[in-house]
Amino acid sequence: MMLFADIEFDKELFSAANKLRGRIAPSEYKNYVLPLLFLKFLSLKHEHRKMEILEKIEDKSEDKKDKKEIQKVLENKAEYTKVNVFYIPQEASWEYLLENADSESIKELIDNAMTILESEYDELKDALPKIYKNSNIPNEVVSDIIKLFSQEIFSTHNGRNVDLLGRVYEYFISNFASTEGNRGGEFFTPSSIVKLLVAMLEPIKGTVYDPACGTGGMFIQSNKYSENSENLTFIGQEQNELTIKLAKMNGILHGIFPKIKQGDTLLNDQFPDLKAETVISNPPFNMKDWGAERLSLDDRRLIGPVTNSNANYMWIQHFLHHLKDGGLAGFVIANGALTSNQAAEKSVRKYLVNNDYVDCVVQLPEKMFFGTGIPSALIFLSKNRDGSNNHARREKEILFINASSLGTLVNKKSRIFSEDEVKTIADIYHSFKFYNNEAYSESGFYSKVHIDEIIEKEYKITPSLYTGIKEESENEIGFNQVVEEYKLLLEEQFKQSHKLQMKILKNLEDLL
Structure with missing residues (x-):
């Protein structure tokens, strides 16, 4: 692959x-x-x-x-x-x-x-x-x-x-600019993560809002998912001016014209009154000293306190505020946010669980993002858990999916989901969202959990705490590990061979 x-x-x-x-x-x-x-x-x-x-x-x-x-x-x-x-x-x-x-x-x-x-x-x-x-x-x-x-x-x-x-942007980041994959905690979202988010959210009509839109990949994939139906409106915010230009070019190339404004989303929300059917984002991870002291105490987005030591939960409050009644938000977050005992962060997490906004949490494998080994997850917040709009009643229940063992290493630093894996994870969530059958779990993979159990675990929402551990035989583990190691070694040798060929050609050109 x-x-x-x-x-x-x-x-x-x-x-x-x-x-x-x-x-x-x-x-x-x-x-x-x-x-x-x-x-x-x-x-x-x-x-x-x-x-x-x-x-x-x-x-x-x-x-x-x-x-x-x-x-x-x-x-x-x-x-x-x-x-x-x-x-x-x-x-x-x-x-x-x-x-x-x-x-x-x-x-x-x-x-x-x-x-x-x-x-x-x-x-x-x-x-x-x-x-x-x-x-x-x-x-x-x-x-x-x-x-x-x-x-x-x-x-x-x-x-x-x-x-x-x-x-192409992803190609240049991964091959020529390892530091570009990480701009102060901001990591480019690989295509398989974008596809998974969109497949789970199923944006068909209404507004798709990405407050950290980067080059617009979430918009492109959402438009593709809706089969270019023209029933979607795309709105985003991005701090980097050149990145906005790339996002607009990207959109135009695919026949969409996203409305993107420049600015610091957390401190200068350019769409304060926006309510979107779909909120989708990969915000910067673990932002420190982001300016929490400059935030007004009566900011309408706040449902709890914020801390300047980490912006993760300010982003989450921002997502929830901009989510329309009946809407669904899906976003990437650092794993640490799932269990943080920092007072302000835990307070917001308790609010989200107690008020029935958390719908699903997906634990991702390691090495999914260029330039970082930070473990990450997907969180889905819903304002439609009461059984309306042809959805199943899911009140007081959260679906946990542990996808940490999925994906394929394509080199020593990068892992991706296959199309089949994206479909499998999305289907599990859709079954919960639309049917929510009584027995709904597979050991080591996914589990439907009542919030009473989450409260017992002090509001920690890491999927592996609830899904258990998948059993594998020693032979299976050993064989898979050997194959994986040989595959990576061979791919690295191919890569070095290609670089050497290019260097030889360049040296020959210099001699002419």
Whole structure:
């Protein structure tokens, strides 16, 4: 199983990064590569739509139409925008950039393409970075990357069925910028976690809100889950301006236009009156000194005290506040939040349990996030546990799922869930949410627990406390461990071999 099985051009991305090596910091690679890929796929969508229009003209026409008349139809902007495709003016097209790739002004032409697109479409305003002209990247390097992205492998990928920019972003984080995977406790959400959250939440209609939206991966997967039904509205907040631009580009590539505002979510909530059907997020883990003292005591989001030593429970209070009656929230949290005895945090956890908001907790395996070994979990809060809206009554009961033994190591530092595992976990939760049968447990995996038992355990909500331990024979454990170790060793050797090949090729190029 490959970590990046949903993109087929990882070797080309490695080559693009190799061209940037020594010019800019590895953590900056994505900032220059992703906008170029965006332009490439925006133009590709334009060309696909252009061919569709041409085919319709030919099918409907008994006689040959005048070339000028055909050209007029092909240049009709409305023919593109009505199917959520941008009409791309010539000087903003990938074809134009490729034709001028060897020009001394190529970096300026790229920035100009961004400016043209922003002036043409309100949806793109302030979304595209004009960073190439003033960069210290040589023209020939930019030219090489444009030519690289013009290869056939990029032209055959329509970018529609996968969170393309998110996956490329993930690729650069994991391969070239280990510190970028962790920005002050903030960890990029791998695709299998995004898929699991969305599969369990089942966003079909209404507002999907992510107050720490990053590159918009939660929005892309939610839209895919709803089969692009256009019944979802996407709202998010993000502190980093460049990340917002990437999120907007990501959304546009998939035909959605998320409303994202910049700001510190906890201290400067940009959507104070928002109530969403679905809240989904991977907030920064264990944020210290986040500014709790600046929070007003009458802040409407508060259901209990907060502490400046850790922002986890402020995030949880924020999620609950923005959840609409009948809605469902699902989010990633550090495992420590499930058992914390810190007075303020435990007080909020008691409130959530006693007032029947906690619906399900999923314990995740280790090594699910790039750049951190912090154990993590998923918590689902519900404002629909009374049996309404075709849901089962789940009052005073919480479902615990221990998925810590699932997933597959794809290298020494990263583990992912398979599609089958995502479906299995989601099905267990959906069965609880919609049917809630009497006997509902599997030793070591999942268990439905009455809150009286949770109160006895001092409101600790770690799944393994309630699911028990799965029994495995010594032979099974030993065999699995050996296979896993050999698999990792072989993959590491393949990776080193690839790096050596690239280094040899680079040395040969330098000799020419």
